Amino acid sequence: MKRLFCLLALMLTLPAHAQTPAEPIVLGVHSHTPPFEWRQNGLDTGLHVELMQRLGKRMGREVQVRRHNLQTLLNQLDAQEIDLLVAVSPVDRPRAHPQSDPIFTTFAKAYSLPSQPYITDWAQLAGMRIAVKTGSFVDVFLAGQEWAFDIVPVDLYETGFQMLQGGQVDLVIAEQYVARRLQPRYDKVHSASDPLIYGSFTYVSYRGNQALITAINQQLRQMKISGEYDRLLNQWLGVGREKVDLEATQNRYTQAAFAVAILSMIGMLVTWRMSRGLKARDKELRSELRQRRKAESGYAMLSRQFQSVLDGLPHGIVLYEADRTRLWGNDKANAFLSIKQQLTNDQGPLDLDRRMGQVIKHHRPWMGHYRDQANRHWEIQCHPLLRKQVVVMGVEITEQVLLRQENEKASRLASLGELSAGVAHEINNPTGLILQSVALLSDALEDLAPAWQAYEQEDPFWQIAGLPPARAMMELAHSQESIGDSARRISTIVSDLKRYAQPDQDQPTQEVDLNAVVATSLRLTTNQHKAFEVTTELCPALPAIQAQQQAMEQVLINLIQNACLALPQQEGRLKLTTGVTNGRPYLEVADNGHGMSDAVRERITEPFFTTRRAEGGTGLGMAVCARILAEHHAQMTIDSAPGQGTRIRIHFAQEALA
Secondary structure, eight states: OHHHHHHHHHHHHSOOOOOOOOOOEEEEEOOOBTTTBEEETTEEESHHHHHHHHHHHHHTOOEEEEEOOHHHHHHHHHTTSOSEEEEEEESSSOOSSOBOSOSEEEEEEEEEOTTSOOBOSGGGGTTOEEEEETTSHHHHHHTTSOOSSEEEEESSHHHHHHHHHTTSOSEEEEEHHHHHHHGGGOTTOEEOBSOOEEEEEEEEEOTTOHHHHHHHHHHHHHHHHHTHHHHHHHHHHOOSOOOOOHHHHHHHHHHHHHHHHHHHHHHHHHHHHHHHHHHHHHHHHHHHHHHHHHHHHHHHHHHHHHHHHHHHSSSEEEEEOTTOOEEEEOTTHHHHHTTTTTOEETTEEOOHHHHHHHHHHHTOOEEEEEEOTTOOEEEEEEEEEGGGEEEEEEEEOHHHHHHHHHHHHHHHHHHHHHHHHHHHHHHHHHHHHHHHHHHHHHHHHHHHHHHHHHHHHHOTTOOBTTBOHHHHHHHHHHHHHHHHHHHHHHHHHHHHHHHHHSOOOOSOOEEEOHHHHHHHHHHHTHHHHTTSEEEEEOOTTOOOEEEOHHHHHHHHHHHHHHHHHHSOSSSOEEEEEEEEETTEEEEEEEEOSOOOOHHHHHHTTSTTOOSOTTTTOOSOHHHHHHHHHHHTTEEEEEEEOTTSOEEEEEEEOGGGBO
């Protein structure tokens, strides 16, 4: 007792020396098998855990327990993220990693369904599907050898039991302690063999850490010599109990209780002195904590509001440091950052790092327009901030670009329409005068016929423009007809220009039968298609549309004439079809002509675009057709390729139905 008081006094008078704590030992455990290792009330406990804690205490090192599945722990062990792993190793085939002396012996045996026979040797497993836990001592035992059965790797023994009960494997070879815990959950699974593989629980470390294993073995052997190891086994496994000296135990407990009482009294004195100061400090800390929580709540609310605003913006926004470190960004930023390597324009591909460097260096914003591989348009901006930071913004502007292009095209077409109307008006007057003069010339030539015949009889050598009178009068008549035809052609072109520039929207609409439009159009274009094979396929239950009859005939006549011009002279075929898709009527013109290239097909409805300029084509026919169809809520699709013919289908929208 006197020695106890001296020891206590020495402990109170010795100064506290600062010591550098040793690096903790990280122990990985993976099973949930009492009494070896399991989690109880949120804490890891069991024989292996307490044994390692006692070994760590002997070595002066703290032990930290990390729980994962076996495969994850093996990966972390190889990556040196943990120091030790509790694992079972075959008794005659050690693992490739350094491992400690055996802690406790176990074995593995086969488990099957009642339909399987009892296993007495390995030969009976031939041809079977055997579930084996990856990384287990069974896996280590079987590795590197040829077996007559199929090994099915599983992540957990429980997974193997599930597959066994579901008929996906024939047997499971499992460690008996884990299997005994799992069997009550799987009523169809039972033991099917004597022990097949013997193993022992050991501590396994990573390669190159043999020093730690050596230190563990030294302390483990000391514990076995001192009897501490046997007492620990007795505590957890209940075997090898020895007699307990009650009197010695009582004395030890009395001395310990007396020491605890003295320490408690000292502690009460120290606590009383400290409590007074702690109460005041506690009050201050509580007040400070309330203020801090209030500030943090306000900051969190402001942060959420700010992030919500950022996510709601149409732009993707990212903040970068000068070294290109990304500080933050909204959700839409990934849309353009994921394809920034694809972005290019006339100056070349986007070099975002170089652009950010220029913005930071010159402290001036930058903006550029780019396209990606999907032909989408992007606007990328960089804006400088203080402290050499830069904000990068990106937004897809494909819709805006297309709208701008359509607006520019519409403006050009409107200007072209106004110009066409003016040109048509200016040409109409001289064309009318030419036609009147031609009519006068025709009448004059007819009236002069008796005169030139009589004069020729009086003067047989008389000539008109160096030609005999009869020949000269015939040439004059031919010239008069040519002038008249040309003037009428000019008049027709002018009429087309006027129809394109000034659509006749005042003409009343009526219920129109597309089948009747086909019949009328074919009748009016007989001369154009009489040399070709013409077929029709008309839908008898075709719904009527509300349209201008003459306008629909004009569209179809134009399509028929264009098709006839494209048909070959031999075996040319033209087919006209009407039908209904999704309640909407359609009209189709198909031919086996020379077809169109993609470039021609894209421009076919542009005013004044024609491939028959040398033959007198004006390029207004399809433009007028496109305008008429737009006014009648119809859409024209063109399917054509060089040498493959052309198929043009006109779809009428619901608004066009009568």
